[in-house]
Amino acid sequence: MPVPMAPLARKNRPLVLGIAAVALALGAASAALAQRDPAYAAARAAGQVGEKTDGYLGYPSPPPPALRSMVEDLNIKRRAVYSEKAQAAGATIEEYAFTSGCRLITQTAPGEKYEGPGGNWLTRSSAPPQRDGRCP
Amino acid sequence: MMRSELTRSVPAATTLPMRKLHETPGSGWRAVRAAMMLVAGSLMLSGCISVNAPDKPIVIELNINIKQEVIYRLSADAANTIDKHPEIF
Numbered sequence: 001m002p003v004p005m006a007p008l009a010r011k012n013r014p015l016v017l018g019i020a021a022v023a024l025a026l027g028a029a030s031a032a033l034a035q036r037d038p039a040y041a042a043a044r045a046a047g048q049v050g051e052k053t054d055g056y057l058g059y060p061s062p063p064p065p066a067l068r069s070m071v072e073d074l075n076i077k078r079r080a081v082y083s084e085k086a087q088a089a090g091a092t093i094e095e096y097a098f099t100s101g102c103r104l105i106t107q108t109a110p111g112e113k114y115e116g117p118g119g120n121w122l123t124r125s126s127a128p129p130q131r132d133g134r135c136p
Numbered sequence: 137m138m139r140s141e142l143t144r145s146v147p148a149a150t151t152l153p154m155r156k157l158h159e160t161p162g163s164g165w166r167a168v169r170a171a172m173m174l175v176a177g178s179l180m181l182s183g184c185i186s187v188n189a190p191d192k193p194i195v196i197e198l199n200i201n202i203k204q205e206v207i208y209r210l211s212a213d214a215a216n217t218i219d220k221h222p223e224i225f
Binding site: 035036037074077078081085089091094095096098099100102103104107133134135136 | 206211217221224
């Protein structure tokens with residue numbers, strides 16, 4: 001079986017590379033389209049806001065009032081999205097939010113803050129983040 | 137004569153002479169069994185006593201009811217949702 005499979009894979013290599021290139025381009029495009037508010041992006045980078053395990057944003061340090069209102073607004077919007085999607089998926093808001101939290105913690109950039117499995121705030125390094133044991 | 141002799145000489149199984157034949161080994165087994173029961177009982181009792189409360193405080197995790205299988209089922213959907221709402225994530 002490996003004998004006929006190998007030439008097939010070789011023949012498809014340009015196609016595979018093409019798909020990979022398109023996927024990369026799409027990823028870059030979606031990243032460029034990300035309309036994260038500059039103040040929010042700055043607060044994340046500064047570690048004033050972090051991703052919690054429950055799928056919402058939290059404060060590793062006491063936030064200034066302006067930051068608090070912005071983050072609360074984002075959390076309300078997040079909850080609305082979680083609620084809608086959870087209902088469609090036949091799950092609870094908490095389940096959907098927690099699953100999103102697993103993903104959001106993985107997506108944090110080095111230097112950003114996230115909540116560890118023990119509830120403590122951690123700073124993301126280049127290594128994979130410490131997540132809840134149930135995260136996929 | 138013979139009839140009365142027969143009825144008198146065959147004792148019922150419950151009479152003392154019959155029981156006496158098996159009394160000695162029987163009582164020995166009963167003693168062994170009793171001892172075993174006592175040992176087993178004391179072992180169970182000591183087993184029960186050795187179950188101690190954890191020395192760390194019991195933490196009630198509110199997320200404990202979120203099952204891993206549910207998270208796995210929702211994972212792809214959640215990833216898609218996050219990608220579609222970049223302004224809030």
